Amino acid sequence: MGEAFRFDASKPTSLLYEKNGNGYKLIGAMYTAPVRFTEAVLNDRIPLSMAQWHQHVNMCRPPKGREIEMLAKTPKFGLAGSISTQDECDAAGGTFMPHLYGWMVHMYPWEKGLDQIWSVERQVKDKSAMEHHHDGMNH
Secondary structure: OOOOOOOOOOOOOEEEEEEEOEEEEEEEEEEEOOOOOOOHHHHOOOOOOOOOOEEEEEEEEEEEEEEHHOOOOOOOOOOOOOOOOOOHHHHHHHEEEEEEEEEEEEEEOOOOOOHHHOOHHHHOOOOOHHEEEEOOOOO
């Protein structure tokens, strides 16, 4: 991934879409950085005073053929799942992932204020893990 070596705001890692009727609407962009990056390096890319870099950690991926379980009202697996340790995940037959994607920040450029443009809460409110779609881009 080029993000390990450079940052180019005109080339996000992926685009964010939201379900809109029978199609999808572009709502933003996601930028990523390797998990090894320090806060100082992240701050040089997008200042921590503006945006909250975050990670998805301690996720249990479901066993093959049971992916639909991630969409349950109270899922055990996936980003919104209740399983958050290696032992619990092993016992459930899943694959434990201590880090998923590394550091990331989402930007919603059509919003009004800086806290909405760089919102982390929007992801939680909109259940982004299930309703937003990331279109990965390779640069």
